[in-house]
Amino acid sequence: AKKMGRARFEVFDKSLHLEVLSRLELEHDLRLALKQDEIDVHYQPIVDLRSGKLSGFEALARWHHPLRGLVPPDEFIPIAEETGLITPISKFILARACDDIVKWQKDFPEIGPLTISVNLSTKQFLEGNLIEQVRHVLGESGLPAERLKLEITESLLMEELDMVKLVLGQLRSMNVKLMLDDFGTGYSSLSYLHRFPLNTVKIDASFVRNMHLAEENLAIVRAIKMLAIALNMEVVAEGIETLEQVRQLRALKCEYGQGYYFSKPKSGREIEVLLNQSPGW
């Protein structure tokens, strides 16, 4: 038994070693990624469930690694946060997303005003000169502030409260919209949502996914919608994959929806093809 225990330890050790190596490698490569044009932004449509019309997009970071192929954001965003690379990467994504949306509005004037949602990492929020960055990007791109939506997570609301409230308040006074992402998966208590100037909550995909299977999930979605009404917020349901989910969410009067049922995230070029077809759902 002792022998086996030792052998197992060695196996574990080896894989850990490989993990550390690959992680260091990724970190090294990520430092070069921006310069080498490997970071890209994809866009996922957000649909107005009441009209079926396109309402806007969420910008999602993509890293095309020259050898590994596509590295998912869940893998490289944490590395970017730990190394500080999140600052230049986020700057790039915010600027690109605003530029693209302004360009598409010009090229497709028949499609009404579109919004663009950009994910903010907690690190970026607490460290960067976010207000300056946002003001700069709005000025450069010409995007009206109310069409920019910043997605923050519940964990941010648990951080240094005064500082977070101050920055959120400044963003709000600039007329930028604020969304709470992945709602229901974090630790935030309901009692404290009303203290922040939020416009929208995004109902996490995990509740939407099993809505038709488990009564509890439907009850949770319904409860979040009721909370949003009470706090004068709109909701976006994430991770919609079936027509049945669309129907249920419409019945619950959820304003917006996003998910593979409507469209997967697409490259800028693919979005232009989509816009050319005057999309509706």
Ligand code: C2E
């Ligand atoms: P998120 O903000 O919750 O983004 C939604 C994720 O769900 C995206 O994954 C999207 O592709 C995926 N998704 C959308 N609809 C469906 C669906 O119907 N079914 C399923 N199974 N998945 C769906 P993605 O692009 O891999 O991004 C993962 C996470 O990485 C994001 O979660 C966000 O937390 C983070 N992330 C992505 N881009 C950025 C960024 O520019 N900055 C920061 N700070 N984080 C980012």
Ligand code: CA
């Ligand atoms: Ca998001």
Ligand code: CA
């Ligand atoms: Ca989300």
Ligand code: CA
């Ligand atoms: Ca997420």
